[in-house]
Amino acid sequence: MAAPQQQKLKVNGPVVVTANRLTDGAVVWRTAAGGWSAELADAAVVTSAEAAIALLAGAQQRDIDAVGAYVAPVLLGADGAVAPGNLRERIRVAGPTFELPH
Amino acid sequence: MxxxxxxxxxxxxxxxxxxxxxxxxxxxxxxxxxxxxxxxxxxxxxxxxxxxxxxxxxxxxxxxxxxxxxxxxxxxxxxxxxxxxxxxxxxxxxxxxxxxxxxxxxxxxEVGVHGIQTSGNCIRNVTTDQWAGATPGEYDDPRIWAEILRQYSTLHPEFTYLPRKFKIAITAAPQDRAAIKVHDVGLRLHRNEAGELGFEVLVGGGLGRTPFVGKLVRPFLPARDLLSYIEAIMRVYNQYGRRDNIYKARIKILVHEIGAEEFSRAVEAEWEAIREGALKMTDEMIAEIRGRFLYPDFAALTDNPPELVEALKDERFVTWHANSVHTHKVPGHAIVTISLKPVGAPPGDATADQMEVVADLADRYGFREIRVGHEQNLCLPNVAQKDLPALWAALDAAGLATPNVNHISDIIACPGLDYCALANARAIPVAQEIAKRFADLDRSRGIGRLHVNISGCINACGHHHVGHIGILGVEKNGQEFYQITLGGRADEKAQLGTLLGPAVSYEQVPDLIEDVVDTYMELRAGPQELFIDTVARLGVEPFKERVYAAH
Known part of the structure; x- marks a missing residue:
């Protein structure tokens, strides 16, 4: 499967822009203020392709903070809480789905 | 070393x-x-x-x-x-x-290891039999030839931007533990009728989205001509391999499209032009490389020393010994596989503590040497049989003595969607769940040799095509599904598995695998008939009927 960055943009619901932090690869989300946050709750949520393209374009302007930005689906709870929209994004938020060796 | x-x-x-x-x-x-x-x-x-x-x-x-x-x-x-x-x-x-x-x-x-050429469209790490130099019946130590290829291919300017990555594997034993037939180039060391050392050369094997078993392009290549012949292969590939489509860029596609005979003719023509040139190895050059491999100073020991005989009264030791200890070419010694597949743990993972335990045990009992096998287990290739009881006790204490080597819970699995940006589905949790189902040692011993290979996407890093049972994760409408194949094998009789039927959900996989195994236990001609042989004898249909009737 092509990585999300390589796929045609489809927006059928709420989406965010996500990437990996340059220094350590940690998952980050684009905020409405034009920065990056390590908390999904801080992400700017948009619902149209036009807005998603604009958010992505802003995220890609400067690649020294975060890399590999792409648009990812999210789910909005009744209370407005943001949750990852598919398994891949759930794993990116919560880490591997099994206990890590220790 | x-x-x-x-x-x-x-x-x-x-x-x-x-x-x-x-x-x-x-x-x-x-x-x-x-x-x-x-x-x-x-x-x-x-x-x-x-x-x-x-x-x-x-x-x-x-x-x-x-x-x-x-x-x-x-x-x-x-x-x-x-x-x-x-x-x-x-x-x-x-x-x-x-x-x-x-x-x-x-x-x-500082200790001589690096990540160079572990990615990119170049010649990757040359792999070989983890029992090299220790197993009986080898024609030569294949690592010497792998080292020659390593030196030749490292930063080779002509082959740094190939159409696609390039993987070479070598075996020198009758049993192929290096999966040479599913590599871009597979080399089998042997001797011709005159007793000369050389290679059978296979080209165009590989897995991924278009799997092929390698084709024979030369039955015997004199060993000293290895580099010039590999260079001829690389040049033909570099010239004719496709660069317009990443999915058709591996050498297996070129060999398939023009045919092994035509490919071989092109290689032979190129080789004729360069075989007597700078790449022809002299005996002195080979001897110099060979001389830098230091072999253990084995003591004169005999098989079955008293320490081993005494330990074989302990049932747990007997189980481990029968499963994880293999015949060494030197009397009184043994090859030991260290399973990195404890039931319920991620296959192939080792903690820092476990690595240090293995390093210490290699110092104490294994001439400081450790091997990694493509099955994602470790190996101490040179252990005195008298030390096996103490070695086992130490491995057991560190959680490294699971006696499941080559059993159904000795699963090869890629990192899958839990780590990998390319994956469609998870592989490690599937492996963990299957291993738990077959955690009972008596049951898994009764089933016998059975390789399960799991890949989280079509790139096939878990080698699912050549698993006796192969499991491929795919994505359907945002959900994980898994295709099952039966009858693949990666050894000297390498072949690709046959699709069992429609893909099943993540939750259904362990039950389905249990049904496949139960069907085998019912249909096998006797305890001596391995799973892979039952599938070869009956095909996948009886399995398909039984499994899909149940799901």
Whole structure:
């Protein structure tokens, strides 16, 4: 499967822009203020392709903070809480789905 | 063990300094991501789902105890305290930080290991039999020839930008433990009727989205002509291999499209032009490489010493011994496989503590040498039989004595969607669940040799096509589904598995595998008929009827 960055943009619901932090690869989300946050709750949520393209374009302007930005689906709870929209994004938020060796 | 010289050490130190500079320029913004990405990949640095991943080459799967101990240090200091051994006899660190990578690489370079050519469209780590040099019946130690290829291919300017990556595997034993038939080039060392050492050369094997078993292009290549013949293959590939479509760029597609005969003719024509040139190896050159492999100074021992005979009264030791200890070419010695597949743990992972335990045991009982097998287990290739009881006790205490080698819970699995940016589905949790189903040792021993291979996407890093049971994760409408194949094998009789039927959901996989195994137990001609032989005798239909009737 092509990585999300390589796929045609489809927006059928709420989406965010996500990437990996340059220094350590940690998952980050684009905020409405034009920065990056390590908390999904801080992400700017948009619902149209036009807005998603604009958010992505802003995220890609400067690649020294975060890399590999792409648009990812999210789910909005009744209370407005943001949750990852598919398994891949759930794993990116919560880490591997099994206990890590220790 | 191969002893590196000053040239190797200086080269690695320079490479680390170069990478440190590249990372510095990337962090300062002097290099863009587009500029930096190919540079990091050339050093084995990937960006995965949640972190950078550093892949370290373990040439032909051979490590000394200092190197393994240093990997434990890197795992603990720069990662999350563990590493993952791969099907290419490498190790991967999954949580490494970019700004700490140069330090980690410097620490590894001090003991002669690195990530060079573990990514990119170049000749990758040359792999071989993890029992090389220790198993009876070998025609030669294949690591000598792997080392010759390593030196030849490292930073080879003509082959740094091939159409696609290129993997070579070598075996020298009658039983192929290196899966040579599913590599771009597979080399089988043997002797011709005149007693001369040479290679049977297979080209165009590989897995991924278009799997092929390699085709024979030369039954016998004199050993001293190895480099010129490989160069001829690489040149034909470099010239005619496709660069317009990444999915058709491997040499297997070229060989398939023009046919093995035509491919062979092109290689032979190129070879004729260069075979007497600079790449022809002299006896002295080969002897020099051979001379830098230091072999253990084996004591004159006999088989079945009293210590072993006494230990064989302990049922748990008997089970482990029967499963994980193999015949050595030197009397009184043994080859020991260390299972990295404890039931319920991620296949192929080892903690820093476990790496240090293995390194210490290699010092004490194994002439400081450790091997990595493509099945994602470790191996101590040279252990005195009298030391086996003490070795077992120490491994057992460290959780490293699971007697499941070649059993159904000895699963090969790629990192899958839990780590990998390319994956469609998870592989490790599927492996864990299957292993738990077959955790009962009596049951898994009764089933016998059965290889389960799991890949989280069509790129097939878990070699699912050649698993006796192959499991491929796919995505359907945002859900994980798994296709099952039966009858694949990666050994000297390599073949691709046959699709059993429609894909099943993540939750259904363990039940389905149990049904497949139960069907085998019912249909096999007797306890001596292995799963793979029952599938060969009956085909997949009886399995299909039974399994899909139940689901």
């Amino acid at each position: 191969y002893v590196y010289d000053e040239f190797d050490r200086a080269f690695l130190a320079e490479r680390v300094a170069e990478f440190r500079d590249q990372v510095g320029r990337r962090l300062s913004g002097a290099l863009s991501e587009d500029e930096f990405k190919p540079l990091r990949l050339m050093n084995g640095v990937y960006l995965q789902l949640h972190a950078y991943m550093l892949r370290i080459a373990i040439p032909y799967g051979t490590l000394n105890s200092d190197q393994l101990r240093r990997m434990a240090y890197v795992a603990r200091r720069y990662d999350r305290g563990y590493g993952h051994f791969t099907t290419r006899q490498n190790i991967q660190f999954n949580w490494i930080k970019l700004d700490e990578l140069p330090e980690a690489m410097a620490a590894l370079a």
